[in-house]
Amino acid sequence: MSKKISTIFLSLFLVGIFSISCSNEDKTAPKGIEQYNGNTYVSTETYDVSSAMPNFKTAYLWVSIKDGQVATFPNDNNTTAPDFTGTYFTVTGSGTDYGFSINNNKVVGTLKFSDTSVTLRYTANPDAPAEMLNTDIVCNIKK
Structure with missing residues (x-):
């Protein structure tokens, strides 16, 4: 009888451990770009983009x-965001690091979030x- 009780307790213990392990997986898994949904950022410096x-x-x-x-x-x-309609594109990556390639690889770059x-x-x-190529352009969150 004690062997049966020990087996039941061991089974319950293992189920508890697996439950905790599985529930923590969602919290520690890398998150996608969606974690930044609704955020808008603006550069700290200005650039001359008049050629385009x-x-x-x-x-x-x-x-x-x-x-x-x-x-x-x-x-x-740097106070009023422009109209972004029609300019959104898909990125790849997870956590804080993302990459993008749009317009048949004509525009390529990376994003690193803090x-x-x-x-x-x-x-x-x-x-x-x-001056904008291969340069880190820091954009602060706009609240």
């Missing part, structure tokens, strides 16, 4: 996360000025 967009000789770079996608767009000020900012790096972008 004549109205933006002095522009801040804005980044928006919506519905698990990312958009980047310039604006002439609690208060995102660092954007274009490795290819034919419309961007040379």
Whole structure:
């Protein structure tokens, strides 16, 4: 009889351990870009993007996360976000590190998130000025 009770307690113990292990898995698994949904960021510096967009000789770079996608767009000020409609694209990655390749690999880059900012790096972008390529562009969260 004691062997049967011991077996029952051992089984309950193992079920408890597996339950805790499985419930912690969701909390520790890497999260996708969705964790940043609703966030908008603006660059700390301005850039001359007038070669591609004549109205933006002095522009801040804005980044928006919506519905698990990312958009980047310039604006002439750092207080009002531009209209991102139609500019969202898919990224790959998890946690804080993401990559993107859009327009048949013409625009390629990375995003690295922190609690208060995102660092954007274009490795290819034919419309961007040379000063924006292979440079860390820090964009702080806009509340």
